[in-house]
Amino acid sequence: TQLLEQSPQFLSIQEGENLTVYCNSSSVFSSLQWYRQEPGEGPVLLVTVVTGGEVKKLKRLTFQFGDARKDSSLHITAAQPGDTGLYLCAGEMGAGTYKYIFGTGTRLKVLA
Amino acid sequence: DAGVIQSPRHEVTEMGQEVTLRCKPISGHNSLFWYRQTMMRGLELLIYFNNNVPIDDSGMPEDRFSAKMPNASFSTLKIQPSEPRDSAVYFCASSPRHTGRNPYEQYFGPGTRLTVT
Numbered sequence: 001t002q003l004l005e006q007s008p009q010f011l012s013i014q015e016g017e018n019l020t021v022y023c024n025s026s027s028v029f030s031s032l033q034w035y036r037q038e039p040g041e042g043p044v045l046l047v048t049v050v051t052g053g054e055v056k057k058l059k060r061l062t063f064q065f066g067d068a069r070k071d072s073s074l075h076i077t078a079a080q081p082g083d084t085g086l087y088l089c090a091g092e093m094g095a096g097t098y099k100y101i102f103g104t105g106t107r108l109k110v111l112a
Numbered sequence: 113d114a115g116v117i118q119s120p121r122h123e124v125t126e127m128g129q130e131v132t133l134r135c136k137p138i139s140g141h142n143s144l145f146w147y148r149q150t151m152m153r154g155l156e157l158l159i160y161f162n163n164n165v166p167i168d169d170s171g172m173p174e175d176r177f178s179a180k181m182p183n184a185s186f187s188t189l190k191i192q193p194s195e196p197r198d199s200a201v202y203f204c205a206s207s208p209r210h211t212g213r214n215p216y217e218q219y220f221g222p223g224t225r226l227t228v229t
Contacts, residue, residue: 042203042220088155098143098216102155
């Protein structure tokens with residue numbers, strides 16, 4: 001059973017456009033992480049959000065954790081070709097636990 | 113500093129053969145994770161070690177899979193016998209000492225692409 005659904009599954013946009021990726025679940029998570037994975041490499045952690053309603057910014061990337069801690073979004077402003085990759089969200093199943101459930105992934109391609 | 117090191121990077125083997133994947137975590141990290149990634153199932157946690165001790169292996173598909181961590185700097189994932197459905201990319205990740213309620217920060221290796229024919 002996939003607990004974390006990401007949408008859209010695929011996204012191809014032009015350089016300079018804005019986009020939002022969603023991560024949704026019916027389960028409550030203690031924390032949620034976003035990763036970016038490039039071909040032939042492992043996922044790289046971008047951010048961790050812990051508090052419901054929390055918003056974090058990382059340059060052109062804005063991450064939000066839903067108030068109920070069941071969903072999250074990633075917004076990219078003025079996308080660049082270097083943003084191309086597979087974006088994964090991962091929810092922590094219980095506070096202080098090790099167990100992260102990964103989402104289905106959003107494959108983003110930014111065209112120059 | 114070196115990140116998580118995995119070997120081999122690619123492995124092609126025939127059904128029924130034994131496969132051993134290796135991982136060297138980041139020095140000083142005390143938690144180690146093995147994941148499997150496929151197009152159909154995404155990234156799945158197989159097993160987790162803390163201080164070299166297996167804590168949860170509920171994600172291991174079946175008895176053909178086994179994992180060991182003989183010391184803090186080395187872990188193996190073994191598949192015996194291998195089957196075509198085991199074809200996937202296997203990732204090892206390590207995490208620094210976990211204190212309080214701070215979420216784990218996992219650092220992934222480059223992965224081993226396994227193909228079983």
